Amino acid sequence: MDMPSNLSNSAPASAALYDRARRVMPGGSTRVTIWWPPHPPYAASGQGCRITDADGRVLLDFANNFFSLIHGHAHPEIVAAVTAQAARGLAFGLPTELDVALAEEICARAPALQRVRFCNSGTEAVMFAVKAARGATGRSMVAKMEGGYHGAYDPMEVSFDSGPSNWGERIPAAVPYTRGTPASVLDETLVLPFNDWPITEALIEAHAGRLAAVVLDPLPSRVGLVPGTPEYLQGIQALCRRHGIMLILDEVVCFRLHPGGAQTLFGLSPDYTALGKIIGGGQPVGAVAGTAEAMAVFDSTLGHRAIVPHGGTFSANPITMAAGLTSLRLLTPEAHARLDLLGERLRTTLARGFARDGIAAQVTGAGSLFRVHPHTRPIAGYRDALATAAEASWLKEAFGHLLAHGVLTTPNISGALSTPMTVAEIDEAADAIIAALRETA
Ligand SMILES: Cc1ncc(COP(=O)(O)O)c(C=O)c1O
Incomplete structure (x- = not known):
């Protein structure tokens, strides 16, 4: 250009x-x-x-x-919160009250947001949600939409930019995004056609025993920024329930659609929700939220090592937490x-x-x-x-x-x-x- x-x-x-x-x-x-x-x-x-x-x-x-x-750039209340926290310390190898408060703020917004773990990007949020779903089910395959963007985790990049030359017939092919993508990643990723219920239903049914999760963005921007029809979204949720497949709702972008997130707007009750962007008030952020039962895979207080250990040097860093908390309270x-x-x-x-x-x-x-x-x-x-x-x-x-x-x-x-x-x-x-x-x- x-x-x-x-x-x-x-x-x-x-x-x-x-x-x-x-x-x-x-x-x-x-x-x-x-x-x-x-x-x-x-x-x-x-x-x-x-x-x-x-x-x-x-x-x-x-x-x-x-x-x-x-809230745009340099909102005075967000700047004040970040500045005040910076003077108290940028980050600690300890939790702070701020991460508890931001988790409380998120959990108050929808019934399926019962527990939260913070990370540093939407990519990580989706990745940890997928790992959690695998840990919870003991299965490894994940389904995602053709053209859907969920960050840079290998399986989530599959068929992100497929085109007429390689996307296959009506059943979408699993197309690698970057050269050298392991064949195993393609084999473990099921690609679904957004809003095409007959094909989606048949594909999920055919792979139900292998599927850990369906990753769903109800208003996926790269797919066209059109919403899933109620029949489509509810149909996927019902199929997931029937087959013990975890429903991961990617709300990294669409959480901004409603005070209770897109799940409230679309009447969905996911097992896991991937969050990012606005919950950090402009600072780097990600979070996996979900039901207490689904999120238990991250719990290391149950007498054994967590099923899915999750850490991260900058996870829940207080600058992000202060910006995010102020930003959500303003919203x-x-x-x-x-x-x-x-x-x-x-x-x-x-x-x-x-x-x-x-x-x-x-x-x-x-x-x-x-x-x-x-x-x-x-x-x-x-x-x-x-x-x-x-x-x-x-x-x-x-x-x-x-x-x-x-x-x-x-x-x-x-x-x-x-x-x-x-x-x-x-x-x-x-x-x-x-x-x-x-x-x-
Ligand atoms: C729907 C969706 N999920 C996940 C991500 C990844 O988020 P991040 O860029 O913070 O890694 C994005 C980024 O644009 C996104 O739009």
């Missing part, structure tokens, strides 16, 4: 930083998701819903560090309701604008999440959502245009709202997104 010249030419400070980065990082980047040609703008500071980059340009931020900053039901209304306004304005201007695009999402698709196919799952090469190149160009006009989303033009936003920022972003797609069509 060629970035519009006004961005690359007017960003000498970011260009200089990227030059330095190329000498010390492969490709000049340390995160695949935040690199694009010729280079991303480098952030200097953030305040509320705006970021100032190294060249002094101000960006309206809908990326919110990949949906983790629900009142009223704050949720306001974000949902703003999200609805953004999606509706975009849909109307695309229709009005004859733009062959659509928007999906729910609550404070949205994603723009460079096509108008009805989307039930990954295969409908996946952009063709031509569609993907239009989206990339539109992203470049949007950024050049001061709005930051993820590179596939998805985003998450933050509480500092008002109707003015929503309408500003909607206008900019519509213009970006129109001008690059």
Whole structure:
């Protein structure tokens, strides 16, 4: 993708930083998701819903560090909590009251969130949930959705970016994401087609005796950011119950959909819930939560070593706990309701604008999440959502245009709202997104 010249030419400070980065990082980047040609703008500071980059340009931020900053940047109460804790100590080889308090805050939010173990990323949260499910069942196979993203754990990367050349017929093939993925990982990962109940049911039934868990994100962003139908979600939960398969709900992103998480919104009662992003208030975080019975595999007080030992030098570090606790306490039901209304306004304005201007695009999402698709196919799952090469190149160009006009989303033009936003920022972003797609069509 060629970035519009006004961005690359007017960003000498970011260009200089990227030059330095190329000498010390492969490709000049340390995160695949935040690199694009010729280079991303480098952030200097953030305040509320705006970021100032190294060249002094101000960006309206809908990326919110990949949906983790629900209160935007430098929220005064979060900054105060983190600063106060930093002065008391960054981390200890001991638990603190803060981890108890954040666990209590999470457990108060839904009946199936009865026990919590903290870690440092969503990747780890899903990984430990899978290990817990294996420990609880004594089985090793896990099921996940085609196209579903759950972080960088080997089995969770299977078929993450499969395409028409390798995804198989209606029954999805298990496609490795990185070269050298062990064949055993592919053999132990069952790939399901999201929202295709007959195939999903048949596949789970056929592998029930081997399956430790089904990993399910009810509003999976890479699959299309469309929700699972009630029949699909409830059907999977019922099948899991019937066969003693653990249901792992990945709420790393969709916990922001409701004060009680997506499980409350969709009426689900998972054995394990993988959490991350917003529960850390902007700091690195992950957590496995679940029923007391399912979480007992982590318990080392039962007279034997824990079935699934879990530690981590920085797990439950007090800086993250302080930020997360403050952030969740700020996230009142009223704050949720306001974000949902703003999200609805953004999606509706975009849909109307695309229709009005004859733009062959659509928007999906729910609550404070949205994603723009460079096509108008009805989307039930990954295969409908996946952009063709031509569609993907239009989206990339539109992203470049949007950024050049001061709005930051993820590179596939998805985003998450933050509480500092008002109707003015929503309408500003909607206008900019519509213009970006129109001008690059
Ligand atoms: C649904 C989902 N699960 C898990 C993860 C992994 O989280 P992390 O990047 O904190 O490892 C992500 C990250 O975007 C995600 O979107």
